[in-house]
Amino acid sequence: MANIDPTYYPQSGLLVVLGAGESGVGAAILGKDKGFDVFVSDKGAITDHYKAILQAEGIAFEELMHTEERLLQAELVVKSPGIPGSVPLVKALKASGIPVISEIEFAAQYTNAKLYCITGSNGKSTTTMLTYYMMQKAGVNVGLAGNIGQSFALQVARFNYDVYVLEISSFMLDDMYHFRADVAVILNITADHLDRYDYKMENYVASKFRMIRNQTAADYFIYCLDDEETSKALPLYETKAIKLPFTQQEEVAQGAYLDDDKNIIINIPNKEIFTMNIEELSLQGKHNVYNNMASGLVAKAQELRNQTMKESMGSYVNIEHRLEHVACIGGVNYINDSKATNVNSVWYALESFSPDIILIMGGVDKGNDYEMLRDLVKAKVKAIVCIGKDTARIHESFEEDTDVIVNSSSMQEAVEMASHLSKKGDTVLLSPACASFDWFKNYEERGDKFKEAVMAL
Known part of the structure; x- marks a missing residue:
């Protein structure tokens, strides 16, 4: 069907x-x-x-x-x-x-494949790729599409997969009406793209929750219990789907949580319990624990073997432009996080590294509220190098929280400045918090120019 x-x-x-x-x-x-x-x-x-x-x-x-x-x-x-x-x-x-x-809505008419659909303001690319990697490891005939890879419609036209792992953006969801996800994942909801939603958070939240429309009692809804906006919205959006929350703050009878020994526990009724210590994960950092929990829940709901899940979660290598290690030069680590186009992504990035950080940020400001970064900037960032055209608000937001904020006229100059400001043991982190369309075609080109500049040092 x-x-x-x-x-x-x-x-x-x-x-x-x-x-x-x-x-x-x-x-x-x-x-x-x-x-x-x-x-x-x-x-x-x-x-x-x-x-x-x-x-x-x-x-x-x-x-x-x-x-x-x-x-x-x-x-x-x-x-x-x-x-x-x-x-x-x-x-x-x-x-x-x-x-x-949308293209997703159009193509879904012509496939009987199971659809595992992942959305969220942050982490959706990593979670989508990790889920796809797990399915491949398990020998599933699986396609990868949505906001990533080849178009879903093209694959439906020319290939024959049993399962698709789809990264779904809010912009796609806005034009989806009858679509049904076999497994729907909402990772988190933080202010992003509000210019498309009349600058109203509730409109953006409503867009994300379109993900669970049309789900049946045989489907799964996976969501983060620790995410404020998601938890607030849950009572407003009814679903017949089986709810599987994931959390790092409490124990849940059904879903995923962290025990006292820092083991991820995944427990779904009538399925074998899964346990894995967070030290064994290939992707480290608090945000990646959430990403692994979400992927693990998808895999467990679809009855993948524990051994396959463990091997996948222990060997997966992260995607390009998302906390990507570029080089270590003179004892300084250079990290490409060009995919961080919103403030919350930068929060995750800063949370992943120890002081001292030289942060390269800026671009097309989408109405960012930098307040949530202030404590982390104060604690971890020793200098900010601004790129792009919208730098005034970065200066205003952080002038009291870090010693140095400077503007650059190109990515090459930004990297050279960061190099001069750094010493052995520091991290130079490109994590822009902004869209890239002023100086670059897209975030990939921005990340590539960063890598070129680092390798030219």
Whole structure:
């Protein structure tokens, strides 16, 4: 049985895909394979890579414009998660009664695979990759998609997996209506992307909790009991799913917790109890204990063997640009955490290292509240090197908490400054707390430029 009943949406006619990135091109290919007349429209320039794919597939497209008259003839629209619902074109499509959905929602109609779905403000990439790694180790026929890897729609079109591990962002969730997760994970909810949610935290929380809509009594809902926003929201969002909380602050009868000897205990009714000491985890730090608990609960709910889980959690290597060790030069460790695009991610990063830290931060400020970092900055950071255009608020927020705050004009200069400010035993940490779009194409390019600059020292 498909994840979504296909009678909810048109199954033929004109399929318009807005945005020609990974998710859009994947949706276009799946639409073509399912017999739609597909038209891809991107207001920006389409990269040569994706243009070549569309041409090879014989899919019509336009770039640098939206021909509204043509788009309004659509039976169904698949929208890139990067396009806000507030733009006039999207409003016009919806006003015309045309369903506007996400690539995930579209593709879920055409697969019977189990869907393990992970969202959260922080840690979702690590948890998604760790879960995928565990499933692979266990010999599961598994695909990896969502906010990571190849598009879900493309994999549904051209591959045949039994299980998908999906990293799901709030932007994707906003355009998902009938989708059902076999396992839904909400890791945490902290202020992020509030510019897309009228600067209202409750709107962002509501977006995250769309994850558990449509779940049945046979499904699992995994969540962090220690997360304030999640716990506050639980009574507001009913679910029939089996609830599996994870916590480092108390013992729970069902779910995951830490015992007095720092063992992770995972206990799910009618499944074998799992125990592993946190010292044995390949990913260290308090936040990674949470990530391992969440992945472990997914694995245990799906009856993976304890031995496979232990081997996976003990050998997994973290993803690029997330607390990635670049080099040790002159006794100074250089860490690339370019993926830290919000304040909470930086909190996790600072919590992972001992003093003294030279912190490189800045970029496009998304309405950040730096207050939660002040105690950690005071205790651990000896200097801040600012990058990007929005530096004034960093100066205002931390001028009383650290001895040195300086601005740089390039990543190379920032790394050179950090190198001069550091001594043996220190850590130079790129953890920006901001989006990257002022100086860089994306956080990956920002991280790569950091690594280049470090290796040039």
